[in-house]
Amino acid sequence: MDFVSYAIEGNDFKAAGAASRAIKEHLKRIGADADAIRRTMIAAYEAEMNVVIHADRGRLEASLSDRAVNVNVIDEGPGIPDIRRAMKEGFSTATSEARALGFGAGMGLPNIQRNSDRLRVSSRVGEGTRISFTVMLKPAATADEQLISLYASAERCIDCHRCLSACPTGAMRVLNGQPSVLEHLCIDCTCCIAACAPHALTLEDDVDALEHVERPSEAVLALPPALLAGFGEHAGVARVLDELGHLGFASLAGVRPYEEALRAAALEHVGGVGAMHPVISPVCPAVMQLVELRFPSLLPHVAPFESPWEALQADADGQRLACVVSCPSQRSALLAAAGLGGAEVVDLPTPGLVRRAVLPALAVGRDQAASGTEDSGEPRADGVLHVSGVTHVLAVLEQIENGLLTSVPVVEPYICDGGCFGSPLLEEDPAVALYHSAHAGAGADGAGRAVPRRRPRTARPGIRLDADMAAAIQKLSQLDELTRSLPGKDCGACGAPTCAALAEDIVMGRAERSLCPYVEQPEVATS
Amino acid sequence: MKLADIIQTLSLEELTPQLADAADTEVTQGYASDLLSDVLAHAPSGGLLVTLQVHLNVIAVASHADLCGVIFASHRRPEDEVIAKAAEEGVALFVSGDDTFDVVGRLYQLGVKGTAA
Numbered sequence: 001m002d003f004v005s006y007a008i009e010g011n012d013f014k015a016a017g018a019a020s021r022a023i024k025e026h027l028k029r030i031g032a033d034a035d036a037i038r039r040t041m042i043a044a045y046e047a048e049m050n051v052v053i054h055a056d057r058g059r060l061e062a063s064l065s066d067r068a069v070n071v072n073v074i075d076e077g078p079g080i081p082d083i084r085r086a087m088k089e090g091f092s093t094a095t096s097e098a099r100a101l102g103f104g105a106g107m108g109l110p111n112i113q114r115n116s117d118r119l120r121v122s123s124r125v126g127e128g129t130r131i132s133f134t135v136m137l138k139p140a141a142t143a144d145e146q147l148i149s150l151y152a153s154a155e156r157c158i159d160c161h162r163c164l165s166a167c168p169t170g171a172m173r174v175l176n177g178q179p180s181v182l183e184h185l186c187i188d189c190t191c192c193i194a195a196c197a198p199h200a201l202t203l204e205d206d207v208d209a210l211e212h213v214e215r216p217s218e219a220v221l222a223l224p225p226a227l228l229a230g231f232g233e234h235a236g237v238a239r240v241l242d243e244l245g246h247l248g249f250a251s252l253a254g255v256r257p258y259e260e261a262l263r264a265a266a267l268e269h270v271g272g273v274g275a276m277h278p279v280i281s282p283v284c285p286a287v288m289q290l291v292e293l294r295f296p297s298l299l300p301h302v303a304p305f306e307s308p309w310e311a312l313q314a315d316a317d318g319q320r321l322a323c324v325v326s327c328p329s330q331r332s333a334l335l336a337a338a339g340l341g342g343a344e345v346v347d348l349p350t351p352g353l354v355r356r357a358v359l360p361a362l363a364v365g366r367d368q369a370a371s372g373t374e375d376s377g378e379p380r381a382d383g384v385l386h387v388s389g390v391t392h393v394l395a396v397l398e399q400i401e402n403g404l405l406t407s408v409p410v411v412e413p414y415i416c417d418g419g420c421f422g423s424p425l426l427e428e429d430p431a432v433a434l435y436h437s438a439h440a441g442a443g444a445d446g447a448g449r450a451v452p453r454r455r456p457r458t459a460r461p462g463i464r465l466d467a468d469m470a471a472a473i474q475k476l477s478q479l480d481e482l483t484r485s486l487p488g489k490d491c492g493a494c495g496a497p498t499c500a501a502l503a504e505d506i507v508m509g510r511a512e513r514s515l516c517p518y519v520e521q522p523e524v525a526t527s
Numbered sequence: 528m529k530l531a532d533i534i535q536t537l538s539l540e541e542l543t544p545q546l547a548d549a550a551d552t553e554v555t556q557g558y559a560s561d562l563l564s565d566v567l568a569h570a571p572s573g574g575l576l577v578t579l580q581v582h583l584n585v586i587a588v589a590s591h592a593d594l595c596g597v598i599f600a601s602h603r604r605p606e607d608e609v610i611a612k613a614a615e616e617g618v619a620l621f622v623s624g625d626d627t628f629d630v631v632g633r634l635y636q637l638g639v640k641g642t643a644a
Binding site: 344 | 590
């Protein structure tokens with residue numbers, strides 16, 4: 001990381017270019033390619049001229065790494081009242097002096113945008129403007145082609161664009177209902193998959209049914225612990241394994257032992273020679289991709305081990321593996337590892353295929369459990385199910401409501417992701433604070449006790465469409481019909497969070513159907 | 528086309544003779560504009576610029592846009608300070624008595640093309 005910081009004086013046309021020239025020298029020194037240098041220079045120079053032409057003074061700051069150059073130009077100037085207009089080529093408020101010199105043709109901001117890979121402009125009228133841009137120094141396509149395990153289906157895409165903001169690396173694109181991913185930015189995580197309601201984004205599948213795995217009787221079916229423990233409490237891990245044993249595979253293997261071994265190895269590595277602290281455990285291949293992409297300086301912190309899946313593949317030398325991975329990053333890691341010896345990865349069935357294969361058998365067990373023959377077990381005295389984050393809390397509460405968590409003695413739900421440590425009002429990341437808190441000892445907390453509730457908790461009145469039951473039923477059918485007539489994109493353009501919410505607002509007289517930008521509008525009579 | 532041949536054919540006055548190596552530069556593209564942002568946006572890398580602007584910022588623009596040289600048309604002549612800066616930045620400077628249109632026309636005849644060609 002290198003750094004350039006320069007003061008820029010308003011109206012000083014002669015000195016303009018000094019800051020961008022300094023960046024150029026740095027870029028040359030780190031061996032950036034000529035095109036990237038040229039683009040950075042043009043953008044930086046325009047940003048500098050922007051200050052010279054419009055502001056009293058400003059400052060250019062640039063930080064460089066071997067991957068990207070980030071430039072911030074902050075000025076004390078009149079500000080830009082309408083940034084969108086300023087971004088249009090030809091729009092200018094420059095002085096005649098600037099114009100005489102060949103500037104102020106309204107090309108500055110468009111020029112910066114054209115030459116940078118990311119541009120942000122913020123401005124306050126009367127206070128100043130901040131222009132931040134990034135130029136990637138490494139060309140988009142690297143020599144090693146990035147293997148990506150995300151599957152994007154144009155057929156299922158509803159053009160809602162939620163994946164765009166969900167992606168932590170800005171890799172998603174949706175054009176005319178066609179989702180695609182920029183492979184050089186994708187880290188194979190699951191953020192877009194989680195955000196995609198119609199399942200247009202999912203894990204690339206290699207086989208369409210578990211029966212179609214090549215020669216199963218000669219293959220080991222390898223499974224993640226979360227899948228084995230994911231069939232409800234009437235079907236414990238042992239029962240799931242038992243059912244999976246009937247699928248015709250030579251044997252079953254679990255990833256958990258490799259996870260535990262990695263944890264132990266990472267802890268041991270802490271005291272090792274040359275270990276950078278904190279040691280980052282390479283347990284998640286997606287996080288490793290993120291480190292490689294965005295935090296390359298942290299690579300020395302990563303414990304020098306394979307991820308659990310890769311370790312399992314390396315260890316099962318000479319065997320044929322069918323790996324049921326639970327995310328794209330594990331699939332990509334395994335495919336990349338397959339060239340390095342170890343087991344042959346014959347197939348990568350998705351978790352959904354495994355569920356489909358064993359669920360019918362396990363469903364029988366569900367009835368037995370209900371009739372008391374299954375040893376669903378007494379609630380354990382010491383079990384606490386910790387759940388945090390609104391999505392997970394909702395899911396757990398739903399499971400409780402559906403009677404699916406009867407063997408859990410205590411559920412400790414927190415609405416904030418990471419518990420109270422994860423409140424957005426606290427600045428430290430919950431994981432970091434939680435760690436420090438756990439290692440701080442009892443401290444000056446003193447003793448506490450449980451205090452009985454003094455005011456009863458009561459149900460809040462539900463969402464009633466009408467006080468009159470008959471009218472409510474009528475409105476309900478209206479609501480159904482309306483919901484179906486809306487596009488189902490849940491885009492939010494109408495001001496309601498979902499199409500169903502807009503339908504309810506319309507039925508309740510809080511909104512008009514014309515608010516939906518996708519519903520065909522009645523033609524306006526022209527005079 | 529070598530810059531040396533262009534200098535000779537167009538009878539250009541060299542302002543930066545200290546850039547001895549410049550004459551050997553192969554020139555295939557050029558650009559003509561007095562709007563410096565336009566030059567930044569569109570001038571081809573390694574190209575030759577024809578302009579009426581003679582102030583210091585022209586040198587910064589030429590350098591940032593990776594241009595090999597600048598021809599000032601219509602007898603325009605920059606100040607010594609500008610010439611010194613250009614020499615420092617490795618941007619060759621020339622003066623022509625012809626106007627922009629004629630300079631460009633003659634360059635084109637020599638095979639120096641614009642960005643579209």
